[in-house]
Amino acid sequence: MPELPEVEVVKKSLKNKIINLSFRKVIINTNKLRYTINKNLIKTITNKKILTISRRSKYILINLDKNITILIHLGMTGKFYLVDKKNRKKKTSFYYKISTNDRKHNHVIFYLNNQTKLIYNDVRKFGFIKIISTNNLEKNKHLRVLGREPLSSDFNLKYFKKSIFNRKKNLKNILMDQKIVAGLGNIYVNEILHMSSLNPFKSIRKINDNDAKKIINYTKKILKKSIIEGGSSIKNFSNSDGKDGIFQQQFKVYGRNNKKCTKNKCAGIIKKRNISNRSTFYCIRCQK
């Protein structure tokens, strides 16, 4: 699922290829994504130039001239294809275990002025595309509630301690809370807690400075590593038939119910439990 690293990789790969181009034409095949796509989208962005692309949390922001920003969330299965003049497809996102007749999920097609197409494809339709004003991004209802970026130096021990002060949630729910740290989803939170040797059910009140430091450092480390791996896998991917199977992230705990912990000298058993209706995987031996 696209969490922060995947979104970052998508942003980077788009950045190289569509900056300074304009939208020549837009076709909307399905207007019901998470939110109904505003019909004015076509009129608003046609002939507008793409100035910059950035990421905030799991959102992609494509900034156009005339103070227009396209705000995109990939939901669970959103991805972009770039199709060049020769109809060669370049995927800019990750491969999900969904294969049948991918083309019917091409919901929005952006025609660019260099004869390439940018296709938004989303099997589950939980993503969205919105037009917002570049002027007051900080007032946008999606963006204004977000906590700090985990990879920024702003996400540090002082901020983390302040954020969790007097809170009662367990560790997992704290890290899932977008108001505290923005961009982590279920998979990476599982991985971070495993690397930190901390039990996801543990109350946030019971962690010490050392635990907090571990969480912060492993958060940064794991996200950075995934961005690098994702980046290299995307770079190597390009084919015409869109045949999938490029890249499957390898996780240390996520999805490994009843398997052995891979940590040195541990070999405990990984168990799957539910926390707030989310699958939670942790080693019953080394995560205390």
Added chain:
DNA sequence: TTCTTTGTTCCGGA
């Protein structure tokens, strides 16, 4: 038919 997946929102209770 039922279960699964995620982020977000809503709601009752503390």
Added chain:
DNA sequence: GTCCGGAACAAAGA
């Protein structure tokens, strides 16, 4: 007023 966790919701595939 605020916090918390559980449930519901979206769509489609297994």
